[in-house]
Amino acid sequence: MKLLRFGPKGHEKPGLLDTDGVIRDLSAHIDDLDGQRLGRSSLTRLAELDPSRLPEVAADTRLGPCVGRVSKFICIGLNYSDHAAETGAEVPPEPVVFNKWTSAICGPDDDVIIPRGSSKTDWEVELGVVIGKQARYVAEADAMEHVAGYCVVNDVSEREFQLERSGTWDKGKGCDTFGPLGPWLVTPDEIDDPHELDLWLEVDGHRYQNGNTRTMVYRIPFLISYLSRFMTLTPGDVISTGTPPGVGMGQKPPVYLRPGQRMRLGIEGLGTQTQGVIAEPAGNDA
Template structure:
Protein backbone atom coordinates (compact mmCIF):
# COMPACT_ATOMS: atom_id res chain seq x y z
CA UNK A 1 0.00 0.00 0.00
CA UNK A 2 0.92 3.62 -0.53
CA UNK A 3 -0.51 5.85 2.18
CA UNK A 4 -0.43 9.63 2.18
CA UNK A 5 -1.90 12.75 3.71
CA UNK A 6 -3.37 15.53 1.58
CA UNK A 7 -4.78 19.00 2.11
CA UNK A 8 -3.78 22.35 3.52
CA UNK A 9 -1.17 22.45 6.27
CA UNK A 10 -2.79 21.58 9.57
CA UNK A 11 -5.93 20.22 7.91
CA UNK A 12 -4.58 17.16 6.12
CA UNK A 13 -6.68 14.05 5.64
CA UNK A 14 -5.36 10.48 5.45
CA UNK A 15 -5.50 8.84 2.07
CA UNK A 16 -4.53 5.80 0.04
CA UNK A 17 -3.09 5.78 -3.46
CA UNK A 18 -4.84 3.06 -5.46
CA UNK A 19 -3.36 1.02 -8.30
CA UNK A 20 -4.55 3.58 -10.87
CA UNK A 21 -2.82 6.44 -9.06
CA UNK A 22 -6.09 7.86 -7.68
CA UNK A 23 -6.08 9.23 -4.15
CA UNK A 24 -8.77 7.62 -1.99
CA UNK A 25 -10.07 9.24 1.18
CA UNK A 26 -9.38 7.15 4.31
CA UNK A 27 -10.78 9.64 6.83
CA UNK A 28 -13.94 7.58 7.29
CA UNK A 29 -11.84 4.71 8.61
CA UNK A 30 -8.80 6.21 10.35
CA UNK A 31 -8.25 9.44 12.25
CA UNK A 32 -4.76 10.07 10.89
CA UNK A 33 -1.46 8.40 10.08
CA UNK A 34 0.84 8.60 13.10
CA UNK A 35 1.97 6.55 16.09
CA UNK A 36 -0.19 3.49 16.64
CA UNK A 37 -2.12 4.52 13.51
CA UNK A 38 0.79 3.17 11.46
CA UNK A 39 1.43 0.09 13.58
CA UNK A 40 1.60 -3.13 11.62
CA UNK A 41 -1.79 -4.13 13.07
CA UNK A 42 -3.36 -0.81 12.04
CA UNK A 43 -1.96 -1.17 8.54
CA UNK A 44 -3.47 -4.64 8.26
CA UNK A 45 -6.88 -3.18 9.09
CA UNK A 46 -6.43 -0.60 6.34
CA UNK A 47 -5.29 -3.33 3.94
CA UNK A 48 -8.59 -5.15 4.48
CA UNK A 49 -10.51 -2.19 3.03
CA UNK A 50 -11.41 -2.43 -0.66
CA UNK A 51 -9.98 0.80 -2.18
CA UNK A 52 -12.89 0.93 -4.62
CA UNK A 53 -15.24 1.55 -1.68
CA UNK A 54 -13.32 4.66 -0.61
CA UNK A 55 -14.28 8.09 -1.99
CA UNK A 56 -12.03 9.20 -4.84
CA UNK A 57 -10.34 12.58 -4.39
CA UNK A 58 -10.37 14.35 -7.73
CA UNK A 59 -8.08 17.20 -6.67
CA UNK A 60 -6.08 16.32 -3.56
CA UNK A 61 -4.01 19.51 -3.83
CA UNK A 62 -1.07 19.79 -1.45
CA UNK A 63 0.50 16.54 -0.24
CA UNK A 64 1.52 16.73 3.41
CA UNK A 65 4.07 14.72 5.34
CA UNK A 66 3.02 11.08 5.14
CA UNK A 67 2.98 11.03 8.96
CA UNK A 68 0.99 13.59 10.96
CA UNK A 69 3.61 13.55 13.71
CA UNK A 70 6.48 11.33 14.82
CA UNK A 71 7.35 10.20 18.35
CA UNK A 72 11.04 10.31 17.41
CA UNK A 73 12.93 11.43 14.31
CA UNK A 74 16.18 9.46 14.36
CA UNK A 75 19.06 9.68 11.89
CA UNK A 76 22.16 7.69 11.02
CA UNK A 77 25.28 9.67 10.16
CA UNK A 78 28.00 8.83 7.62
CA UNK A 79 26.27 5.61 6.58
CA UNK A 80 27.30 5.53 2.91
CA UNK A 81 30.88 4.59 2.14
CA UNK A 82 31.32 7.16 -0.63
CA UNK A 83 29.72 9.91 1.46
CA UNK A 84 32.08 9.21 4.37
CA UNK A 85 34.96 9.42 1.90
CA UNK A 86 33.83 12.76 0.43
CA UNK A 87 33.70 14.31 3.92
CA UNK A 88 37.17 12.98 4.77
CA UNK A 89 35.80 10.87 7.62
CA UNK A 90 36.77 7.32 8.48
CA UNK A 91 33.87 4.86 7.99
CA UNK A 92 32.24 4.45 11.41
CA UNK A 93 32.71 1.17 13.27
CA UNK A 94 29.21 1.47 14.77
CA UNK A 95 26.17 3.43 13.54
CA UNK A 96 26.32 7.14 14.40
CA UNK A 97 22.97 8.09 15.95
CA UNK A 98 21.48 11.56 16.27
CA UNK A 99 18.07 13.20 16.32
CA UNK A 100 16.19 15.78 14.33
CA UNK A 101 13.58 17.57 16.43
CA UNK A 102 10.08 16.49 15.50
CA UNK A 103 9.11 20.13 14.82
CA UNK A 104 11.15 20.04 11.58
CA UNK A 105 8.65 17.64 9.96
CA UNK A 106 7.06 19.01 6.80
CA UNK A 107 5.47 17.99 3.52
CA UNK A 108 7.49 16.56 0.64
CA UNK A 109 6.85 19.54 -1.64
CA UNK A 110 6.76 22.31 0.97
CA UNK A 111 9.29 25.13 0.72
CA UNK A 112 12.52 24.60 2.65
CA UNK A 113 13.27 27.72 4.67
CA UNK A 114 16.92 28.78 4.82
CA UNK A 115 17.10 30.00 8.43
CA UNK A 116 18.26 33.41 9.60
CA UNK A 117 22.04 33.38 9.93
CA UNK A 118 22.50 30.24 7.82
CA UNK A 119 25.36 30.13 5.34
CA UNK A 120 25.67 26.35 4.89
CA UNK A 121 22.23 24.80 4.47
CA UNK A 122 22.68 21.46 2.69
CA UNK A 123 20.60 18.68 1.13
CA UNK A 124 20.57 14.93 1.86
CA UNK A 125 18.32 12.42 0.11
CA UNK A 126 17.71 9.43 2.39
CA UNK A 127 15.72 6.23 2.78
CA UNK A 128 13.36 6.65 5.71
CA UNK A 129 12.29 3.66 7.81
CA UNK A 130 9.00 3.82 9.74
CA UNK A 131 8.71 1.55 12.77
CA UNK A 132 5.49 -0.45 13.03
CA UNK A 133 5.99 -2.61 16.12
CA UNK A 134 7.84 -1.94 19.39
CA UNK A 135 11.46 -3.05 19.03
CA UNK A 136 13.70 -3.62 22.04
CA UNK A 137 16.62 -6.03 21.90
CA UNK A 138 15.61 -7.52 18.57
CA UNK A 139 18.00 -9.57 16.46
CA UNK A 140 19.02 -8.65 12.94
CA UNK A 141 16.97 -11.62 11.71
CA UNK A 142 13.86 -10.18 13.40
CA UNK A 143 14.51 -6.52 12.67
CA UNK A 144 12.50 -6.09 9.47
CA UNK A 145 9.46 -7.66 11.17
CA UNK A 146 9.28 -4.42 13.15
CA UNK A 147 9.22 -2.14 10.10
CA UNK A 148 5.87 -0.74 8.96
CA UNK A 149 7.21 0.79 5.77
CA UNK A 150 9.51 3.22 4.03
CA UNK A 151 9.49 6.78 2.74
CA UNK A 152 11.67 9.46 1.18
CA UNK A 153 13.38 11.85 3.62
CA UNK A 154 15.38 15.00 2.95
CA UNK A 155 17.68 15.37 5.96
CA UNK A 156 18.22 19.09 5.44
CA UNK A 157 21.27 20.22 7.42
CA UNK A 158 22.94 23.49 8.39
CA UNK A 159 26.58 22.42 8.33
CA UNK A 160 28.06 25.33 10.29
CA UNK A 161 25.57 24.77 13.10
CA UNK A 162 26.09 21.01 12.89
CA UNK A 163 29.89 20.97 12.88
CA UNK A 164 31.34 24.34 13.84
CA UNK A 165 29.20 25.30 16.84
CA UNK A 166 30.14 22.48 19.26
CA UNK A 167 27.89 19.94 20.95
CA UNK A 168 25.72 17.46 19.10
CA UNK A 169 24.58 17.49 15.49
CA UNK A 170 20.92 18.03 16.41
CA UNK A 171 21.06 21.82 16.29
CA UNK A 172 22.20 21.73 12.67
CA UNK A 173 19.41 19.34 11.68
CA UNK A 174 16.26 20.68 13.26
CA UNK A 175 15.12 24.05 11.92
CA UNK A 176 11.51 24.28 10.72
CA UNK A 177 11.08 22.55 7.32
CA UNK A 178 14.36 20.63 7.71
CA UNK A 179 12.46 17.31 7.65
CA UNK A 180 10.45 16.77 4.43
CA UNK A 181 8.93 13.26 4.61
CA UNK A 182 6.86 11.50 1.94
CA UNK A 183 5.04 11.73 -0.42
CA UNK A 184 3.98 8.23 0.59
CA UNK A 185 4.41 5.76 3.37
CA UNK A 186 5.00 2.60 1.33
CA UNK A 187 4.29 -0.53 3.35
CA UNK A 188 7.13 -2.98 3.85
CA UNK A 189 5.59 -5.69 1.66
CA UNK A 190 6.21 -3.47 -1.38
CA UNK A 191 9.92 -3.15 -0.55
CA UNK A 192 11.25 -6.72 -0.46
CA UNK A 193 14.90 -5.59 -0.26
CA UNK A 194 15.60 -2.16 1.26
CA UNK A 195 19.26 -2.58 0.27
CA UNK A 196 18.43 -2.52 -3.45
CA UNK A 197 16.86 0.91 -3.94
CA UNK A 198 18.19 3.63 -6.22
CA UNK A 199 18.08 7.15 -4.76
CA UNK A 200 18.94 10.50 -6.27
CA UNK A 201 18.71 14.25 -5.82
CA UNK A 202 18.69 16.97 -8.47
CA UNK A 203 19.70 20.52 -7.61
CA UNK A 204 18.27 23.04 -10.08
CA UNK A 205 17.79 20.17 -12.54
CA UNK A 206 21.35 18.83 -12.22
CA UNK A 207 21.83 15.40 -10.65
CA UNK A 208 24.17 15.78 -7.69
CA UNK A 209 23.34 12.60 -5.73
CA UNK A 210 22.94 9.33 -7.61
CA UNK A 211 23.48 6.07 -5.74
CA UNK A 212 21.67 3.10 -4.25
CA UNK A 213 21.20 1.67 -0.81
CA UNK A 214 23.72 -1.13 -1.40
CA UNK A 215 26.39 1.48 -0.54
CA UNK A 216 25.07 1.71 3.02
CA UNK A 217 27.69 0.73 5.59
CA UNK A 218 25.01 -0.50 8.01
CA UNK A 219 21.89 -2.11 6.54
CA UNK A 220 18.34 -1.42 7.69
CA UNK A 221 18.37 -4.75 9.54
CA UNK A 222 21.57 -3.82 11.33
CA UNK A 223 20.38 -0.31 12.17
CA UNK A 224 17.06 -1.39 13.70
CA UNK A 225 18.68 -4.19 15.68
CA UNK A 226 21.55 -1.97 16.84
CA UNK A 227 19.31 0.87 17.96
CA UNK A 228 17.05 -1.54 19.85
CA UNK A 229 19.96 -2.44 22.12
CA UNK A 230 19.90 1.07 23.58
CA UNK A 231 16.24 2.16 23.36
CA UNK A 232 12.77 0.92 22.55
CA UNK A 233 11.67 1.94 19.09
CA UNK A 234 7.95 2.70 18.92
CA UNK A 235 5.32 2.66 16.14
CA UNK A 236 5.57 5.83 14.10
CA UNK A 237 9.24 6.46 14.83
CA UNK A 238 11.18 7.48 11.71
CA UNK A 239 14.80 6.56 11.05
CA UNK A 240 16.60 8.42 8.26
CA UNK A 241 19.28 5.92 7.29
CA UNK A 242 21.99 8.18 5.88
CA UNK A 243 22.77 9.94 2.63
CA UNK A 244 24.99 9.02 -0.33
CA UNK A 245 27.77 11.15 -1.74
CA UNK A 246 26.99 14.37 -3.57
CA UNK A 247 26.05 16.73 -0.73
CA UNK A 248 27.09 20.37 -0.91
CA UNK A 249 29.56 20.00 1.94
CA UNK A 250 31.48 17.42 -0.10
CA UNK A 251 31.79 19.52 -3.24
CA UNK A 252 34.97 21.40 -4.13
CA UNK A 253 34.29 24.25 -3.87
CA UNK A 254 31.47 23.65 -1.42
CA UNK A 255 27.96 24.55 -2.57
CA UNK A 256 25.06 25.29 -0.26
CA UNK A 257 21.39 26.15 -0.72
CA UNK A 258 20.40 29.68 -1.62
CA UNK A 259 16.87 31.10 -1.93
CA UNK A 260 15.47 30.14 -5.32
CA UNK A 261 17.29 26.81 -5.55
CA UNK A 262 15.12 23.77 -6.26
CA UNK A 263 15.56 20.16 -5.15
CA UNK A 264 14.03 17.01 -6.58
CA UNK A 265 14.54 13.82 -4.54
CA UNK A 266 13.57 10.30 -5.56
CA UNK A 267 13.89 6.89 -3.92
CA UNK A 268 12.99 3.94 -6.12
CA UNK A 269 9.38 2.90 -5.55
CA UNK A 270 8.82 5.49 -2.81
CA UNK A 271 7.98 8.56 -4.85
CA UNK A 272 9.49 11.98 -5.50
CA UNK A 273 9.81 15.16 -3.46
CA UNK A 274 10.16 18.64 -4.98
CA UNK A 275 11.18 21.60 -2.82
CA UNK A 276 12.16 25.20 -3.32
CA UNK A 277 14.57 26.93 -0.98
CA UNK A 278 13.24 30.24 0.33
CA UNK A 279 14.63 32.90 2.64
CA UNK A 280 13.31 33.17 6.17
CA UNK A 281 10.89 36.06 6.65
Protein backbone atom coordinates in the same frame (compact mmCIF):
# COMPACT_ATOMS: atom_id res chain seq x y z
CA MET B 1 0.04 0.03 -0.09
CA LYS B 2 1.10 3.60 -0.58
CA LEU B 3 -0.30 5.47 2.40
CA LEU B 4 -0.24 9.26 2.75
CA ARG B 5 -1.63 12.29 4.53
CA PHE B 6 -3.25 15.17 2.69
CA GLY B 7 -4.69 18.60 3.39
CA PRO B 8 -3.66 21.87 5.05
CA LYS B 9 -0.76 21.97 7.48
CA GLY B 10 -1.81 20.75 10.89
CA HIS B 11 -5.12 19.42 9.57
CA GLU B 12 -4.01 16.52 7.40
CA LYS B 13 -6.27 13.55 6.76
CA PRO B 14 -5.17 9.96 6.08
CA GLY B 15 -5.31 8.58 2.59
CA LEU B 16 -3.86 6.12 0.13
CA LEU B 17 -2.74 6.15 -3.48
CA ASP B 18 -4.63 3.67 -5.63
CA THR B 19 -3.13 1.73 -8.53
CA ASP B 20 -4.22 4.46 -10.98
CA GLY B 21 -2.37 7.15 -9.02
CA VAL B 22 -5.58 8.61 -7.54
CA ILE B 23 -5.55 9.80 -3.91
CA ARG B 24 -8.30 8.18 -1.84
CA ASP B 25 -9.63 9.43 1.51
CA LEU B 26 -9.25 7.01 4.44
CA SER B 27 -10.65 9.30 7.14
CA ALA B 28 -13.87 7.27 7.47
CA HIS B 29 -11.72 4.34 8.60
CA ILE B 30 -8.87 5.90 10.62
CA ASP B 31 -8.45 9.37 12.13
CA ASP B 32 -4.78 9.74 11.16
CA LEU B 33 -1.81 7.81 9.85
CA ASP B 34 0.22 7.70 13.03
CA GLY B 35 1.84 5.18 15.36
CA GLN B 36 -1.47 3.82 16.63
CA ARG B 37 -2.46 2.88 13.07
CA LEU B 38 0.82 1.36 11.87
CA GLY B 39 0.64 -2.09 13.45
CA ARG B 40 0.33 -5.16 11.23
CA SER B 41 -3.33 -5.78 12.11
CA SER B 42 -4.29 -2.17 11.33
CA LEU B 43 -2.38 -2.19 8.04
CA THR B 44 -3.98 -5.52 7.11
CA ARG B 45 -7.44 -4.04 7.64
CA LEU B 46 -6.59 -1.06 5.43
CA ALA B 47 -5.24 -3.38 2.74
CA GLU B 48 -8.58 -5.22 2.68
CA LEU B 49 -10.48 -2.05 1.72
CA ASP B 50 -11.60 -1.56 -1.87
CA PRO B 51 -9.92 1.72 -2.94
CA SER B 52 -12.54 2.33 -5.63
CA ARG B 53 -15.16 2.71 -2.88
CA LEU B 54 -13.18 5.38 -1.05
CA PRO B 55 -13.77 9.09 -1.79
CA GLU B 56 -11.50 10.56 -4.41
CA VAL B 57 -9.26 13.52 -3.50
CA ALA B 58 -8.31 16.26 -5.96
CA ALA B 59 -4.93 15.62 -7.56
CA ASP B 60 -3.65 19.10 -6.68
CA THR B 61 -4.29 18.68 -2.95
CA ARG B 62 -1.27 19.34 -0.72
CA LEU B 63 0.43 16.25 0.69
CA GLY B 64 1.55 16.43 4.30
CA PRO B 65 4.28 14.37 5.96
CA CYS B 66 3.37 10.72 5.44
CA VAL B 67 3.42 9.94 9.18
CA GLY B 68 1.63 11.95 11.85
CA ARG B 69 2.51 12.56 15.49
CA VAL B 70 6.07 11.27 15.12
CA SER B 71 7.61 10.62 18.53
CA LYS B 72 11.27 10.28 17.49
CA PHE B 73 13.09 11.28 14.30
CA ILE B 74 16.39 9.39 14.49
CA CYS B 75 19.14 9.75 11.91
CA ILE B 76 22.24 7.76 11.03
CA GLY B 77 25.34 9.67 9.92
CA LEU B 78 28.12 8.58 7.54
CA ASN B 79 26.30 5.36 6.65
CA TYR B 80 27.52 5.24 3.04
CA SER B 81 31.26 4.71 2.72
CA ASP B 82 31.52 6.87 -0.40
CA HIS B 83 29.70 9.73 1.35
CA ALA B 84 32.07 9.46 4.32
CA ALA B 85 34.99 9.71 1.90
CA GLU B 86 33.66 12.85 0.21
CA THR B 87 33.34 14.59 3.60
CA GLY B 88 36.84 13.52 4.66
CA ALA B 89 35.51 11.33 7.48
CA GLU B 90 36.33 7.76 8.40
CA VAL B 91 33.66 5.08 8.21
CA PRO B 92 32.54 4.85 11.84
CA PRO B 93 33.13 1.62 13.79
CA GLU B 94 29.55 1.89 15.08
CA PRO B 95 26.60 3.84 13.66
CA VAL B 96 26.66 7.60 14.23
CA VAL B 97 23.29 8.52 15.75
CA PHE B 98 21.76 12.00 15.93
CA ASN B 99 18.30 13.52 16.06
CA LYS B 100 16.17 15.77 13.97
CA TRP B 101 13.55 17.54 16.07
CA THR B 102 9.99 16.64 15.18
CA SER B 103 9.31 20.35 14.57
CA ALA B 104 11.52 19.95 11.47
CA ILE B 105 8.99 17.62 9.84
CA CYS B 106 7.07 18.97 6.86
CA GLY B 107 5.35 17.77 3.72
CA PRO B 108 7.28 16.38 0.75
CA ASP B 109 6.60 19.41 -1.43
CA ASP B 110 6.58 22.15 1.21
CA ASP B 111 9.15 24.94 0.97
CA VAL B 112 12.46 24.44 2.76
CA ILE B 113 13.38 27.54 4.76
CA ILE B 114 17.01 28.65 5.01
CA PRO B 115 17.37 29.74 8.65
CA ARG B 116 18.66 33.15 9.71
CA GLY B 117 22.44 33.33 9.74
CA SER B 118 22.82 30.30 7.49
CA SER B 119 25.49 30.21 4.81
CA LYS B 120 25.81 26.44 4.33
CA THR B 121 22.36 24.83 4.01
CA ASP B 122 22.77 21.47 2.29
CA TRP B 123 20.71 18.53 1.00
CA GLU B 124 20.71 14.77 1.66
CA VAL B 125 18.34 12.25 0.08
CA GLU B 126 17.78 9.33 2.46
CA LEU B 127 15.71 6.18 2.89
CA GLY B 128 13.37 6.52 5.85
CA VAL B 129 12.25 3.48 7.85
CA VAL B 130 9.03 3.85 9.85
CA ILE B 131 8.55 1.68 12.92
CA GLY B 132 5.24 -0.18 13.25
CA LYS B 133 5.83 -2.30 16.35
CA GLN B 134 7.57 -1.46 19.61
CA ALA B 135 11.21 -2.54 19.59
CA ARG B 136 13.38 -2.93 22.68
CA TYR B 137 16.52 -5.09 22.66
CA VAL B 138 15.40 -6.62 19.38
CA ALA B 139 17.49 -9.33 17.75
CA GLU B 140 18.76 -8.45 14.30
CA ALA B 141 17.04 -11.55 12.88
CA ASP B 142 13.67 -10.25 14.10
CA ALA B 143 14.15 -6.56 13.33
CA MET B 144 12.26 -6.37 10.05
CA GLU B 145 9.07 -7.52 11.81
CA HIS B 146 9.05 -4.06 13.41
CA VAL B 147 8.94 -2.12 10.11
CA ALA B 148 5.65 -0.51 9.03
CA GLY B 149 7.06 0.88 5.82
CA TYR B 150 9.52 3.12 4.00
CA CYS B 151 9.56 6.71 2.77
CA VAL B 152 11.74 9.37 1.20
CA VAL B 153 13.49 11.78 3.59
CA ASN B 154 15.41 14.93 2.73
CA ASP B 155 17.84 15.32 5.64
CA VAL B 156 18.34 19.06 5.08
CA SER B 157 21.41 20.20 7.04
CA GLU B 158 23.09 23.48 7.92
CA ARG B 159 26.78 22.55 7.86
CA GLU B 160 28.13 25.53 9.80
CA PHE B 161 25.60 24.98 12.58
CA GLN B 162 26.31 21.24 12.47
CA LEU B 163 30.11 21.18 12.33
CA GLU B 164 31.54 24.59 13.23
CA ARG B 165 29.47 25.81 16.16
CA SER B 166 30.66 23.22 18.74
CA GLY B 167 28.52 20.60 20.42
CA THR B 168 26.49 17.92 18.66
CA TRP B 169 25.32 17.70 15.05
CA ASP B 170 21.73 18.23 16.15
CA LYS B 171 21.75 22.03 16.01
CA GLY B 172 22.41 21.91 12.26
CA LYS B 173 19.90 19.16 11.56
CA GLY B 174 16.64 20.13 13.23
CA CYS B 175 15.76 23.58 11.92
CA ASP B 176 12.16 24.10 10.84
CA THR B 177 11.36 22.41 7.48
CA PHE B 178 14.62 20.39 7.58
CA GLY B 179 12.72 17.08 7.55
CA PRO B 180 10.40 16.59 4.56
CA LEU B 181 8.76 13.14 4.73
CA GLY B 182 6.91 11.37 1.93
CA PRO B 183 5.11 11.57 -0.40
CA TRP B 184 4.04 8.10 0.69
CA LEU B 185 4.59 5.54 3.39
CA VAL B 186 5.10 2.39 1.32
CA THR B 187 4.40 -0.89 3.09
CA PRO B 188 7.08 -3.63 2.99
CA ASP B 189 5.08 -5.91 0.68
CA GLU B 190 5.70 -3.44 -2.16
CA ILE B 191 9.49 -3.33 -1.71
CA ASP B 192 11.35 -6.50 -2.66
CA ASP B 193 14.63 -5.39 -1.10
CA PRO B 194 15.10 -2.03 0.67
CA HIS B 195 18.86 -2.49 0.24
CA GLU B 196 18.59 -2.41 -3.55
CA LEU B 197 16.90 0.93 -4.26
CA ASP B 198 18.17 3.75 -6.44
CA LEU B 199 18.04 7.20 -4.83
CA TRP B 200 18.82 10.58 -6.33
CA LEU B 201 18.63 14.34 -5.78
CA GLU B 202 18.72 17.34 -8.12
CA VAL B 203 18.98 21.08 -7.52
CA ASP B 204 17.64 23.26 -10.34
CA GLY B 205 17.76 20.24 -12.64
CA HIS B 206 21.38 19.35 -11.91
CA ARG B 207 21.82 15.79 -10.62
CA TYR B 208 24.09 15.90 -7.56
CA GLN B 209 23.24 12.62 -5.84
CA ASN B 210 22.82 9.33 -7.68
CA GLY B 211 23.27 6.31 -5.43
CA ASN B 212 21.84 2.99 -4.33
CA THR B 213 20.96 1.71 -0.88
CA ARG B 214 23.15 -1.36 -1.49
CA THR B 215 26.18 0.72 -0.45
CA MET B 216 24.91 1.28 3.11
CA VAL B 217 27.53 0.40 5.70
CA TYR B 218 25.00 -0.58 8.38
CA ARG B 219 21.80 -2.13 7.02
CA ILE B 220 18.27 -1.77 8.32
CA PRO B 221 18.02 -4.92 10.51
CA PHE B 222 21.28 -4.03 12.25
CA LEU B 223 20.24 -0.40 12.72
CA ILE B 224 16.91 -1.32 14.32
CA SER B 225 18.57 -3.84 16.61
CA TYR B 226 21.36 -1.41 17.47
CA LEU B 227 19.07 1.53 18.22
CA SER B 228 16.78 -0.64 20.32
CA ARG B 229 19.65 -1.16 22.77
CA PHE B 230 19.69 2.54 23.58
CA MET B 231 16.01 3.49 23.39
CA THR B 232 12.59 1.95 22.95
CA LEU B 233 11.52 2.39 19.36
CA THR B 234 7.79 3.07 19.23
CA PRO B 235 5.29 2.88 16.36
CA GLY B 236 5.54 5.96 14.18
CA ASP B 237 9.22 6.60 14.93
CA VAL B 238 11.22 7.47 11.81
CA ILE B 239 14.78 6.30 11.20
CA SER B 240 16.63 8.12 8.42
CA THR B 241 19.35 5.75 7.27
CA GLY B 242 22.04 7.97 5.76
CA THR B 243 22.84 9.51 2.40
CA PRO B 244 24.96 8.56 -0.63
CA PRO B 245 27.66 10.90 -2.01
CA GLY B 246 26.87 14.12 -3.83
CA VAL B 247 25.96 16.48 -1.00
CA GLY B 248 26.77 20.15 -1.41
CA MET B 249 29.53 20.04 1.19
CA GLY B 250 31.33 17.39 -0.88
CA GLN B 251 31.47 19.44 -4.08
CA LYS B 252 34.75 21.08 -5.09
CA PRO B 253 34.27 23.88 -4.27
CA PRO B 254 31.29 23.30 -1.93
CA VAL B 255 27.86 24.30 -3.20
CA TYR B 256 25.03 25.30 -0.86
CA LEU B 257 21.36 26.11 -1.27
CA ARG B 258 20.14 29.63 -2.06
CA PRO B 259 16.66 31.16 -1.96
CA GLY B 260 14.84 30.67 -5.23
CA GLN B 261 16.32 27.26 -5.98
CA ARG B 262 14.35 24.05 -6.33
CA MET B 263 15.17 20.54 -5.15
CA ARG B 264 13.80 17.30 -6.60
CA LEU B 265 14.63 13.97 -5.01
CA GLY B 266 13.31 10.47 -5.00
CA ILE B 267 13.80 6.81 -4.24
CA GLU B 268 12.84 3.92 -6.48
CA GLY B 269 9.31 2.78 -5.60
CA LEU B 270 8.85 5.43 -2.90
CA GLY B 271 7.99 8.52 -4.92
CA THR B 272 9.41 11.97 -5.47
CA GLN B 273 9.68 15.16 -3.42
CA THR B 274 9.93 18.69 -4.85
CA GLN B 275 10.83 21.63 -2.59
CA GLY B 276 11.31 25.30 -3.25
CA VAL B 277 14.02 26.98 -1.19
CA ILE B 278 13.13 30.25 0.54
CA ALA B 279 14.72 32.56 3.09
CA GLU B 280 13.36 32.77 6.63
CA PRO B 281 10.47 35.24 6.30
CA ALA B 282 10.74 38.46 8.26
CA GLY B 283 8.56 38.88 11.34
CA ASN B 284 8.39 35.19 12.26
CA ASP B 285 9.50 35.64 15.88
CA ALA B 286 7.32 33.88 18.42
